[in-house]
Amino acid sequence: xxxxxxxxxxxxxxxxxxxxxxxxxxxxxxxxxxxxxxxxxxxxxxxxxxxxxxxxxxxxxxxxxxxxxxxxxxxxxxxxxxxxxxxxxxxxxxxxxxxxxxxxxxxxxxxxxxxxxxxxxxxxxxxxxxxxxxxxxxxxxxxxxxxxxxxxxxxxxxxxxxxxxxxxxxxxxxxxxxxxxxxxxxxxxxxxxxxxxxxxxxxxxxxxxxxxxxxxxxxxxxxxxxxxxxxxxxxxxxxxxxxxxxxxxxxxxxxxxxxxxxxxxxxxxxxxxxxxxxxxxxxxxxxxxxxxxxxxxxxxxxxxxxxxxxxxxxxxxxxxxxxxxxxxxxxxxxxxxxxxxxxxxxxxxxxxxxxxxxxxxxxxxxxxxxxxxxxxxxxxxxxxxxxxxxxxxxxxxxxxxxxxxxxxxxxxxxxxxxxxxxxxxxxxxxxxxxxxxxxxxxxxxxxx
Numbered sequence: 001x002x003x004x005x006x007x008x009x010x011x012x013x014x015x016x017x018x019x020x021x022x023x024x025x026x027x028x029x030x031x032x033x034x035x036x037x038x039x040x041x042x043x044x045x046x047x048x049x050x051x052x053x054x055x056x057x058x059x060x061x062x063x064x065x066x067x068x069x070x071x072x073x074x075x076x077x078x079x080x081x082x083x084x085x086x087x088x089x090x091x092x093x094x095x096x097x098x099x100x101x102x103x104x105x106x107x108x109x110x111x112x113x114x115x116x117x118x119x120x121x122x123x124x125x126x127x128x129x130x131x132x133x134x135x136x137x138x139x140x141x142x143x144x145x146x147x148x149x150x151x152x153x154x155x156x157x158x159x160x161x162x163x164x165x166x167x168x169x170x171x172x173x174x175x176x177x178x179x180x181x182x183x184x185x186x187x188x189x190x191x192x193x194x195x196x197x198x199x200x201x202x203x204x205x206x207x208x209x210x211x212x213x214x215x216x217x218x219x220x221x222x223x224x225x226x227x228x229x230x231x232x233x234x235x236x237x238x239x240x241x242x243x244x245x246x247x248x249x250x251x252x253x254x255x256x257x258x259x260x261x262x263x264x265x266x267x268x269x270x271x272x273x274x275x276x277x278x279x280x281x282x283x284x285x286x287x288x289x290x291x292x293x294x295x296x297x298x299x300x301x302x303x304x305x306x307x308x309x310x311x312x313x314x315x316x317x318x319x320x321x322x323x324x325x326x327x328x329x330x331x332x333x334x335x336x337x338x339x340x341x342x343x344x345x346x347x348x349x350x351x352x353x354x355x356x357x358x359x360x361x362x363x364x365x366x367x368x369x370x371x372x373x374x375x376x377x378x379x380x381x382x383x384x385x386x387x388x389x390x391x392x393x394x395x396x397x398x399x400x401x402x403x404x405x406x407x408x409x410x411x412x413x414x415x416x417x418x419x420x421x422x423x424x425x426x427x428x429x430x431x432x433x434x435x436x437x438x439x440x441x442x443x444x445x446x447x448x
Contacts, residue, residue, distance in 0.1 A: 096403070269282055
């Protein structure tokens with residue numbers, strides 16, 4: 001039975017699970033809460049299934065980032081333009097973010113969401129977690145070798161930005177030490193192979209996780225709350241669509257690449273991002289499709305994709321904060337000047353890194369509002385529909401995280417163009433070679 005299921009393409013499995021999740025969510029919503037106001041058994045089940053799947057993904061991401069970044073930096077010793085690759089990656093992160101925030105500002109001025117929405121002023125409330133530039137600067141320094149920090153609920157979580165900083169430092173140290181570091185590097189390579197195997201076992205559960213995630217979203221939030229914020233939600237999704245289906249294809253065309261081939265290759269990651277609402281949780285699939293479907297060398301993709309998963313957020317850190325800041329300003333009757341709009345652009349281009357350790361568009365939004373001096377209580381006005389918007393935002397985030405490495409690899413002449421143009425794509429759930437345990441180019445540095 002499982003073998004037969006694995007023959008069904010990953011995208012088809014997720015799509016079928018999405019339809020089933022919507023159906024179960026509607027049933028759960030129709031059942032309503034139990035007598036004491038708590039969720040009914042079906043809603044609770046869907047919530048548990050979805051959250052468990054995302055948790056399983058996230059718990060394996062820290063060892064994946066550490067091992068993959070160290071190995072990728074070690075592999076870059078065979079690439080003469082490693083520093084240029086890193087610089088070009090950051091440059092194109094900034095360029096695409098600037099385009100995205102410009103679209104967000106333009107749509108905000110055109111649609112006037114704060115004046116054309118009927119949201120109740122009683123919904124305003126300051127968020128429990130906020131972002132700041134000081135948190136970003138202090139957050140760059142790892143507090144411990146595991147990148148552990150206390151989460152908002154009192155538990156422990158991983159600061160992904162700190163993990164990347166630590167991993168880059170270890171990778172550079174491996175390069176500097178040279179031959180004596182080879183035994184250590186061999187252990188890290190073996191660890192990467194083991195972590196990847198564990199991750200693919202978890203990703204086999206993606207269709208089940210999709211049922212829970214989508215079902216819980218429909219049961220808990222529905223679409224009724226969109227009424228009072230319809231103009232704002234429509235503007236956000238219009239902006240996301242413009243970036244995903246206009247800006248990205250134009251960039252691909254300018255570099256001689258087919259947009260259709262890009263979407264065919266990256267679609268499994270984009271689709272999983274939409275249902276999971278987690279760039280970090282989608283990271284294993286994003287990295288695999290970027291390498292095997294889009295032709296980006298593993299030595300570069302294993303560095304660029306994890307970096308993008310924490311700092312490349314055209315949906316959460318560009319379009320959404322721009323539109324939300326304009327909404328809050330209009331709702332409270334604050335006139336924004338040209339300088340304010342320039343500040344929105346500045347925060348969107350460089351601010352996503354400031355929230356890398358504390359993921360979520362709400363933190364990015366509070367950073368934007370505080371920079372502009374707008375009331376943080378305005379965040380509460382938008383929370384009712386945030387989960388619905390977050391699905392589209394995360395899908396665009398992940399698409400950008402696959403796009404930039406592809407564009408940079410093409411510009412630097414290291415993209416496997418034949419693989420990119422191939423009409424066949426690798427299913428993310430395809431069986432990995434059991435004898436090798438990992439793809440061959442993971443064991444050997446990729447050619448420049």
